[in-house]
Amino acid sequence: MSISIQPPPPFGPEIRAQFALDPKLTFLNHGSFGSLPLVVRQAQEEWRLRIESNPIEWIGRRNIESLAAVKKPLARFVGCQPNDLGFVTNATEGVNAVLRSLRFEVGDELLTCDHVYNAVRQAMKFRAQETGARVVEVPIALPVRDQDHAMNCILNAITPRTRLIVIDHITSPTALRFDVRKIIDAVKGTRAQVLVDGAHAPGALDLSLDALGADFYSANLHKWTMAPRGSAFVWVAPQFQKDVHPCVISHEFANGFAAEFDWQGTRDLSAWNSISAALAWFEELGAERVLRHNHQLAAWAHQLLCAELSFEPISPLDGSMLSCMASVRLPNALRSKFEKPEAFQKQLLDVDHIEIPVFDWNQQWLFRLSAAIHNEPAQYERLVVALKKYLA
Ligand SMILES: Cc1ncc(COP(=O)(O)O)c(C=O)c1O
Known part of the structure; x- marks a missing residue:
C-alpha cells in the first residue's frame, strides 16, 4: 500500500518544551493519562x-x-x-x-x-x-x-x-x-x-x-x-x-x-x-489547529505502520474512524516472542525507550499510538524501526 496522508508540520520545540516529558523517551501514549503543559x-x-x-x-x-x-x-x-x-x-x-x-x-x-x-x-x-x-x-x-x-x-x-x-x-x-x-x-x-x-x-x-x-x-x-x-x-x-x-x-x-x-x-x-x-x-494554540494536527498525525502514522510493516488495518486507512489515536493489530509472529502484551510493552520501553500501550483485546494483541502536540513524525519512524527489529 502507499501512504496517501502527509504528516502535519510539527508544533515545534517551543511547544515541546512545555511538557516535562523525558527527552530520551519516545512518548506515544498521551491517551492514557495525558501530560500536563507548563502553563x-x-x-x-x-x-x-x-x-x-x-x-x-x-x-x-x-x-x-x-x-x-x-x-x-x-x-x-x-x-x-x-x-x-x-x-x-x-x-x-x-x-x-x-x-x-x-x-x-x-x-x-x-x-x-x-x-x-x-x-x-x-x-x-x-x-x-x-x-x-x-x-x-x-x-x-x-x-x-x-x-x-x-x-x-x-x-x-x-x-x-x-x-x-x-x-x-x-x-x-x-x-x-x-x-x-x-x-x-x-x-x-x-x-x-x-x-x-x-x-x-x-x-x-x-x-x-x-x-x-x-x-x-x-x-x-x-x-x-x-x-x-x-x-x-x-x-x-x-x-x-x-x-x-x-x-x-x-x-x-x-x-x-x-x-x-x-x-x-x-x-x-x-x-x-x-x-x-x-x-x-488550547484557544491560544488554536483549537482547530490542534485537532487537525493530532488527527492528521494519527492518520499518517497509522498508514505508515500498515505500509512499512504490512499490518492489516483494523479500521479504514483514510483515517475516517480515527481521532488522535490509532490501534494496530500485532501479527502472531510477534506474539510468539513475548509471553504477555505487558512484556512486549516493557521491552519497547526498556530497550527502545518507546512508551506505547499494548493490549490483549479479545485474544488479539493491539497497540495504540497517540498523536499529541508534543509528538512529531520522527517518533513514529523510530517506532517502525523498533518493530521491524522484533518482526525480523
Ligand atoms: C473509553 C474510556 N472510558 C473511560 C475511561 C476511564 O477514565 P478514568 O480512568 O480517568 O476514569 C477511559 C480511560 O482511559 C477510557 O479510555
Missing part, C-alpha cells in the same frame, strides 16, 4: 497557593463562584449550558454517577459493545447485579469497515427491554471514533437512554453536547484538553438532572443537579479551577 502546571500551583492562603475563603465561601467561572468557558468548549455540567474527578466516576442513579428493573437490558472500557463494563455489571438488570455486550468484529458497520451492530441488538445504551465516543483499546449520533437519534422517543463515554473526546473532537442530544455524557479533561488530572465532568440532559446524583451524597442532596455536584465534600479544588487555564492555552 497549566503553573496555573494549578497558583490555585494551590491561593487556596492555602485562606482555605475557608476558597473552599468554603468562594467555591461556587469559582466553579461557575470555570463552567462558562468549559460549556463553550463542549457546546452546552454551564449548569448542565457537573464536575467529577474522572470519567469512570461520571459513568458511575449515572449508572448508580438510574433505576433499573429486573430484566432491563444495559447494552454496550465489546470495545467498551473495562472499568465501565465492571460498573455496568455491578449495577446490573444490584438491580436484576442484564448487561448485553455485542461484538463489533475487526476490521471495522465504516461507521454503519459499527453502529448497526449496536442498533441490531436493541430490544424493547433495552433501558440504557453505553457507547464510547472514542474507544480505548481499539481507538475508534464512533458516530454515536446514529444511536442517539435511533432511540429518541423510546425508553432506551444513551450514556456516551466521552473519556477521550474533549480536545480530540469538536464537541457540541447540546446538538448531540445524548441523555448523559461523561468525559475526562486531563487527556486531550490537557487540564490537570482530576478534572472531568458529567453532562446530563436537563430533563434527567433531577434523577442523577454524584457518587458522594453530601449536604446538597435534593437541592438540584448543579448544587449537588458543586459540593461533594472537602476536595482539592485546584484541578477543577485550573481547567480555565487549559482551555485558554
Whole structure:
C-alpha cells in the first residue's frame, strides 16, 4: 500500500518544551493519562497557593463562584449550558454517577459493545447485579469497515427491554471514533437512554453536547484538553438532572443537579479551577489547529505502520474512524516472542525507550499510538524501526 496522508508540520520545540516529558523517551501514549503543559502546571500551583492562603475563603465561601467561572468557558468548549455540567474527578466516576442513579428493573437490558472500557463494563455489571438488570455486550468484529458497520451492530441488538445504551465516543483499546449520533437519534422517543463515554473526546473532537442530544455524557479533561488530572465532568440532559446524583451524597442532596455536584465534600479544588487555564492555552494554540494536527498525525502514522510493516488495518486507512489515536493489530509472529502484551510493552520501553500501550483485546494483541502536540513524525519512524527489529 502507499501512504496517501502527509504528516502535519510539527508544533515545534517551543511547544515541546512545555511538557516535562523525558527527552530520551519516545512518548506515544498521551491517551492514557495525558501530560500536563507548563502553563497549566503553573496555573494549578497558583490555585494551590491561593487556596492555602485562606482555605475557608476558597473552599468554603468562594467555591461556587469559582466553579461557575470555570463552567462558562468549559460549556463553550463542549457546546452546552454551564449548569448542565457537573464536575467529577474522572470519567469512570461520571459513568458511575449515572449508572448508580438510574433505576433499573429486573430484566432491563444495559447494552454496550465489546470495545467498551473495562472499568465501565465492571460498573455496568455491578449495577446490573444490584438491580436484576442484564448487561448485553455485542461484538463489533475487526476490521471495522465504516461507521454503519459499527453502529448497526449496536442498533441490531436493541430490544424493547433495552433501558440504557453505553457507547464510547472514542474507544480505548481499539481507538475508534464512533458516530454515536446514529444511536442517539435511533432511540429518541423510546425508553432506551444513551450514556456516551466521552473519556477521550474533549480536545480530540469538536464537541457540541447540546446538538448531540445524548441523555448523559461523561468525559475526562486531563487527556486531550490537557487540564490537570482530576478534572472531568458529567453532562446530563436537563430533563434527567433531577434523577442523577454524584457518587458522594453530601449536604446538597435534593437541592438540584448543579448544587449537588458543586459540593461533594472537602476536595482539592485546584484541578477543577485550573481547567480555565487549559482551555485558554488550547484557544491560544488554536483549537482547530490542534485537532487537525493530532488527527492528521494519527492518520499518517497509522498508514505508515500498515505500509512499512504490512499490518492489516483494523479500521479504514483514510483515517475516517480515527481521532488522535490509532490501534494496530500485532501479527502472531510477534506474539510468539513475548509471553504477555505487558512484556512486549516493557521491552519497547526498556530497550527502545518507546512508551506505547499494548493490549490483549479479545485474544488479539493491539497497540495504540497517540498523536499529541508534543509528538512529531520522527517518533513514529523510530517506532517502525523498533518493530521491524522484533518482526525480523
Ligand atoms: C473509553 C474510556 N472510558 C473511560 C475511561 C476511564 O477514565 P478514568 O480512568 O480517568 O476514569 C477511559 C480511560 O482511559 C477510557 O479510555
